Amino acid sequence: MTDKDEGRVQGPAPQHQDYMTNNKKLQWSKFPARALAADTALAAEWDRLNHCRRDLPFLSAVQVSAAIESFGSGAELLLSGRDASGTTRAMLVLTPESAGKWRTFQPSQMPLGPWVSDGSMSVAEIARDVQRRALSACLVLSITQIDPWVEARPQPESDNAVSDYIETGWIELQGSFDDYWASRSKDLRLNLRRRRNRLTEEGVATELKMLTGAQDMAPAIVRYGAMESSGWKGSQGTAVHPDNAQGRYYARALELASASGEASVHDYRFGEKSVAMDLCMQRGDMLVVLKTSYDESLKQSSPAFMLREEQLQQLFSTGTIRRVEFYGRFMEWHSRWTDKKRSLYHYTQYRWPLLKSLSCLIKSLRSRSAPAQAPAVPSPTPAAAPASAH
Secondary structure (H helix, E strand, O other), X not given: OOOOOOOOOOXXXXXXXXOOOOOOOOEEEEEXXXXXXXXXXXXXXXXXXXXXXXXXXXXXXXXXXXXXXXXXXXXXXEEEEEOOOXXXXXXXXXXXXXXXXXXXXXXXXXXXXXXXXXXXXXXXXXXXXXXXXXXXXXXXXXEEEEOOOOOOOOOOOOOEEEEEEEEEEEEEOOOOHHHHXXXXXXXXXXXXXXXXXXHHHOOOOEEEXXXXXXXXXXXXXXXXXXXXXXOHHHHHOOOOOOOOHHHHHHXXXXXXXXXXXXXXXXXXXXOOEEEEEEEEEEEOOEEEEEEEXXXXXXXXXXXXXXXXXXXXXXXXXXXXXXXXXXXXXXXXXXXXXXXXXXXXXXXXXXXXXXXHHHHHHHHHHHOOOOOOOXXXXXXXXXXXOOHHHX
């Protein structure tokens, strides 16, 4: 890779590590991570590799670049590994964590760590190769938030660690909506019907709007931010807002996705008021729910559940989407909609087995202190109602 190649970033030539003729050992080139946005050839290689492994819309080059632009510090590196034939086999965006430690760039807004490969090497083989050939001073390399649907979970060995991250759920849209709906609990079906009847009696019109245009995204984030800021996330200062970094990121990410027809905001309304929203990306037959929120002042009406019911009705009807991925922590309310879940995981590679042993010892000593409990996340169903009314 040289600066004279068409579309490449001008500046210092990428650094190459020693190459050994072995199909499990790669020649690594290093770039500033922002080169992924500026260098069309790098972006094309990234997208080709992403296409090899589920082709996730939020892991496209343009989306990873948007996250780097919004949340990066400037210290992030893009690594690109090629085999003896010059074929790119893997690419990663890494950030230094501390002396001798690197990890994948992982803002909380990204469901998975930003790395892609063609599947010819396992995550363990890639991590070992990066550690020994691309980052010679790296003692510990962590690849975070890996999906076993994309990369099979490796077995722990003397020089690595594999740890659970979260359980996440998905819905497979097979058959008809009526069949799917009949498979859900009687309580769910009856209570949503009661809530809809009550709203009809009160003269409240409901509507699910599907927003896909680039011009719709920024206004949608304004409404989403107002809704989320009025609830528990607002009180904790973690809500999306059009004037904060994550609000600007989601607006930009969805605008970029809309250019290829991959953005959709599912906006559920009581009259003209947005009461529940999903921020989504879709590609092929897959819909990914990136963020979901609802008006907590109306939780007795279960607007988020109403949104989900009508959303699934529409998706079953059109037949384009066959899989809905949540990619968030599996909560009790997810179980109302699906029985399917899997565990995302972290992979950590140590330079030597002794480092793993030392790390395990330190964690064991720290575990003597009870870990802080995460704050409870309110259900999108009425908290005051009995369990059978959810």
